[in-house]
Every structure is written in structure tokens, then in C-alpha cells.
Amino acid sequence: MELLTPGSGLLFWQIVVFVSLLLLLKTFAWQPILHSLKIREESIQEALDSAKEAKEEMSQLKAENEKLLQEARKERDKILKVANTVASKIKDEAKSAASGITDKMIEVARKEIESEKNAALQEVRNLVVSLSVEIAERLLQKALAEDVAQKELVDQYLKEKNLN
Amino acid sequence: MKVFLDAMKHPGIAAKIIFSVSLFFAFSAPSWASSSDDGGGFNPGELIMHHITDDYSWHFFDGKYGTLYLPVIVYSKERGLEVFSSHHFYDEHHNLVSYNGYVLEHKQILLEGSDEKIYDFSITKNVLTLFILAALLCWVFISVARGFRKNEGKAPSGIQSFFEPIILYIRDEIVKPNIGPKYERYLPYLLTLFFFVWFGNLMGLIPGAANLTGNIAVTLVLATGTFILTSISGTKNYWTHIFNTPGIPLPLKFIIVPVEIIGIFTKPISLTIRLFVAISAGHIVLLSLIILTFIFHSWLVGIGSSLLVLFIVLIELLVATIQAYIFTMFTSLYIGMALDEGDGH
Numbered sequence: 001m002e003l004l005t006p007g008s009g010l011l012f013w014q015i016v017v018f019v020s021l022l023l024l025l026k027t028f029a030w031q032p033i034l035h036s037l038k039i040r041e042e043s044i045q046e047a048l049d050s051a052k053e054a055k056e057e058m059s060q061l062k063a064e065n066e067k068l069l070q071e072a073r074k075e076r077d078k079i080l081k082v083a084n085t086v087a088s089k090i091k092d093e094a095k096s097a098a099s100g101i102t103d104k105m106i107e108v109a110r111k112e113i114e115s116e117k118n119a120a121l122q123e124v125r126n127l128v129v130s131l132s133v134e135i136a137e138r139l140l141q142k143a144l145a146e147d148v149a150q151k152e153l154v155d156q157y158l159k160e161k162n163l164n
Numbered sequence: 165m166k167v168f169l170d171a172m173k174h175p176g177i178a179a180k181i182i183f184s185v186s187l188f189f190a191f192s193a194p195s196w197a198s199s200s201d202d203g204g205g206f207n208p209g210e211l212i213m214h215h216i217t218d219d220y221s222w223h224f225f226d227g228k229y230g231t232l233y234l235p236v237i238v239y240s241k242e243r244g245l246e247v248f249s250s251h252h253f254y255d256e257h258h259n260l261v262s263y264n265g266y267v268l269e270h271k272q273i274l275l276e277g278s279d280e281k282i283y284d285f286s287i288t289k290n291v292l293t294l295f296i297l298a299a300l301l302c303w304v305f306i307s308v309a310r311g312f313r314k315n316e317g318k319a320p321s322g323i324q325s326f327f328e329p330i331i332l333y334i335r336d337e338i339v340k341p342n343i344g345p346k347y348e349r350y351l352p353y354l355l356t357l358f359f360f361v362w363f364g365n366l367m368g369l370i371p372g373a374a375n376l377t378g379n380i381a382v383t384l385v386l387a388t389g390t391f392i393l394t395s396i397s398g399t400k401n402y403w404t405h406i407f408n409t410p411g412i413p414l415p416l417k418f419i420i421v422p423v424e425i426i427g428i429f430t431k432p433i434s435l436t437i438r439l440f441v442a443i444s445a446g447h448i449v450l451l452s453l454i455i456l457t458f459i460f461h462s463w464l465v466g467i468g469s470s471l472l473v474l475f476i477v478l479i480e481l482l483v484a485t486i487q488a489y490i491f492t493m494f495t496s497l498y499i500g501m502a503l504d505e506g507d508g509h
Binding site for chain 2: 003018021028
């Protein structure tokens with residue numbers, strides 16, 4: 001049992017005790033401890049991963065929402081545009097239809113006026129004719145009687161006519 | 165005093181001075197002391213050696229009940245297996261006597277008047293310390309394991325939260341970087357090794373405790389474990405590098421290969437000696453400083469040496485941890501080297 005020479009008894013006991021200590025601790029301490037540590041690390045890693053995934057999903061959702069919003073806005077703009085064009089078209093159409101109708105009405109009115117005018121003119125012409133004929137008849141009747149009186153009569157008639 | 169203060173400012177120098185002083189006492193004292201031995205004075209060198217080597221009894225204090233006599237277990241071809249108390253080797257005046265044909269000579273049990281080899285399996289001071297250490301380690305780490313089972317999915321608590329960072333440190337900072345991806349197989353061994361050495365070193369610092377991890381038998385077994393693990397995990401590449409080092413001209417191989425073969429053995433030998441020396445030297449330093457008081461018979465020296473002892477004990481606490489770290493780290497490193505598949509140098 002000197003300082004530099006290993007004692008055989010201690011060597012023996014050290015081997016026995018250390019090997020059994022190793023086996024005991026391995027089974028009852030290190031394996032459960034290392035297993036738990038591994039499980040915990042894995043669960044932490046999983047939690048981190050899922051958080052990251054959730055974050056990614058969130059940002060993806062957000063982007064999707066943004067996209068949807070953008071699309072909706074575009075759709076709205078499109079619909080508005082279409083509605084505007086339709087409205088203006090309808091307006092134009094209505095306007096053109098209305099102006100067509102008025103034109104037609106004006107035309108009709110004009111035609112009526114024209115026909116009325118023609119009718120009136122015809123009447124006047126007829127009247128003039130009949131008057132002329134009447135006058136001529138009377139003139140012819142008088143002329144047969146006396147020239148002077150005839151003349152006077154014509155003048156008188158003419159005057160009457162003028163007065164009329 | 166100024167020299168002393170300067171030395172205190174530089175722990176390295178202080179340690180060196182103390183170490184050299186202690187070496188002086190440890191190795192020169194016997195001759196120096198033997199001259200004054202007749203005067204009944206005590207022998208510091210012997211006392212120190214007595215404290216740091218193994219013994220069949222455990223001396224706590226003087227007096228009838230101050231010594232624990234441990235069982236002696238011996239086997240010899242002639243006498244067979246025999247178990248008896250080491251108390252029988254001492255008479256009432258604490259002088260060595262022979263018992264039942266066995267004598268205790270130079271701390272070795274021999275058969276009286278026979279040269280026959282005796283196999284000694286006695287439960288000595290160190291063996292008992294070893295048992296206590298093993299029981300302590302089992303108790304502590306089974307408690308830690310229980311903590312892990314109890315707190316599954318929860319934060320660690322109690323003793324578990326103290327040892328968990330250390331276990332993680334060993335796994336992540338010592339074992340994993342040195343061994344590589346196959347580290348898990350070696351982890352239980354290396355954790356046992358680390359805590360055995362660490363707890364053993366710390367137990368040795370308890371006043372009156374045995375110097376277990378400063379015993380060469382203990383460190384030899386631990387280093388042999390490293391040697392066996394390294395050898396059985398050696399890859400083809402590892403052995404090729406030793407016995408037929410590639411990329412080296414043939415004449416040089418006659419030099420390199422023997423060096424490499426010696427290298428296989430110098431690694432565990434260095435581990436054996438490093439731990440043994442570091443711990444034993446620490447004990448020698450502490451004991452020398454304490455003994456100074458008894459040599460000088462002066463209370464002034466007593467105060468000075470007490471302060472120094474306090475300082476060295478603090479250093480020793482650090483050394484206890486560092487040595488455990490180094491032993492585990494080198495073992496991991498050697499295993500890692502043996503596992504190297506040789507994709508590079």
C-alpha cells in the first residue's frame with residue numbers, strides 16, 4: 001500500500017464497485033434522465049417549430065386576405081365601371097330614344113301642320129275660285145245690263161271683298 | 165510579508181511556492197525528521213504519507229474510540245480465505261503485533277515467515293470510502309432521475325435543477341463535440357466517470373476523509389476503462405493510422421509506428437498519473453501547511469498557515485472540478501479519435 005504501487009485489494013474493489021455503479025446508474029439514472037431530457041428537447045423543438053409554422057400560416061393567411069381584399073376591390077371597381085358604362089349607355093339610349101320620339105312627333109306635327117295648311121290653302125283656293133266664279137257670274141249678269149253700273153258694281157264688290 | 169502578499173496576488177506563483185515548500189517537506193522531511201526521531205518528535209513526511217495512502221483502519225481522533233478498525237479479507241493458497249478485524253494487529257498501546265500468523269509490515273499484510281503471495285481484498289479506508297461514494301452517487305442520481313419522472317413536461321425542481329445543467333454541460337460541451345454523432349452510446353459511462361471523479365475529489369477534501377481519487381489504483385482502473393473503451397471503439401482507420409501510418413515514407417515508419425504504439429498506452433498512463441498527482445499533491449500541500457504549525461509551535465504560524473490552508477482549500481475545490489472535467493474531456497477526446505473514420509486529418 002505504498003503511494004506509487006496500486007494496492008491489489010483497492011484495484012479489485014474499484015473494478016467491482018465502478019462497474020456495478022456504472023450499470024446501476026446507467027439503468028436507474030442516466031437512461032431515464034437522458035431520455036427525459038431528449039423528450040423535453042424534442043417537445044421544445046416541436047413547440048418552436050409549430051409556433052414558426054403558425055406564424056408562417058398567419059402571414060400566409062394575411063397575404064391571402066390581402067389578396068382577397070385586393071381582388072374584391074378590383075372586382076368592385078370593375079362592377080362600378082361596368083355599371084357606370086351601362087348607366088351611361090342607358091342614359092344615352094334613353095336620350096336618343098327620347099329625341100327620336102320627339103323628332104317623330106315634331107315630324108308628325110309638321111306633317112299635320114303641312115296637311116292642315118294645305119287643306120286650308122285648298123279651302124282658300126276653293127273659296128277664291130267659288131268667289132271668283134260668283135263674282136264672274138254676277139259680273140256676267142250685270143254686264144249684260146249696263147256697262148257703267150256693271151263697273152260700279154265690280155268696284156263695290158271689290159271694296160266689299162277688301163273690307164272683308 | 166511583502167513576498168507573501170505578492171504571492172497572494174498571483175495564485176499561480178503562490179501555488180508553485182507552496183508546492184515546492186510542500187515537496188520539500190514531503191520528501192526531505194523523512195531524513196530530516198529521522199534525526200530528531202529519537203526525541204519523540206513527530207515525523208511530518210510519515211504523517212503526510214499516512215494520510216494520503218490507504219490504511220486498514222480509519223483514524224478520526226486519538227483515544228480508545230477514535231479509530232475505526234476495518235475488516236481484513238485475505239486469501240492465500242496456504243490458509244484459504246480469512247476475514248478478521250484489523251484491530252487484532254494492534255495491542256493496547258497501539259503497537260503492531262502479529263495475529264494468527266499474519267503480520268502488518270509497511271502497511272502490507274504478509275504471512276509470518278513465508279514468502280507466499282497473499283491476495284488482499286480488505287475493506288480498507290479507501291474501499292469503505294469507495295462504497296460510501298458509490299452509495300452517495302446512486303442516491304443522488306436516482307433522486308435526480310426521480311425528479312425527471314415526477315416533473316415530466318414541467319420545469320425541473322430541487323436536486324434535479326442543480327444537476328441538470330451539469331449533465332447537459334457534460335453532454336453538450338464535453339461529450340458531443342469530442343465524440344461526434346455516436347456520442348450517445350458513451351454518455352452513461354462518461355457521466356458516471358465525471359461524477360465519480362468529481363464527488364470523489366470533493367469527498368477527499370472533507371477533513372478526515374480518505375484520499376480515494378488520489379490513489380493510483382483508483383485512477384489506474386478509471387484510465388483502464390478509457391483504454392478499453394478507446395480500443396474497442398477504434399475504427400479500421402484508427403488502427404491503420406497506428407500500425408501503418410499512411411502518407412509517410414517507409415524509413416520514417418520505423419520511427420512513427422513505435423511512437424504511435426507507445427501513444428496507445430501513454431494516453432491512459434497520463435490520465436492515471438494526472439488525476440493521482442493532482443489530488444495527492446493537493447492533499448500534501450494542505451497537510452504540509454497544517455503541519456507547519458506543529459513544527460514551529462507558534463500561534464503566529466498557525467494563523468498564517470490557516471489562512472493559506474483556507475486559500476488552498478478553495479483552490480482544491482476548483483481543482484476537484486477541473487480534474488473531473490479534464491478526465492472526462494480526455495476520455496471523450498480519445499474515444500472521438502478512435503471513432504474517426506478518416507475523412508481528413
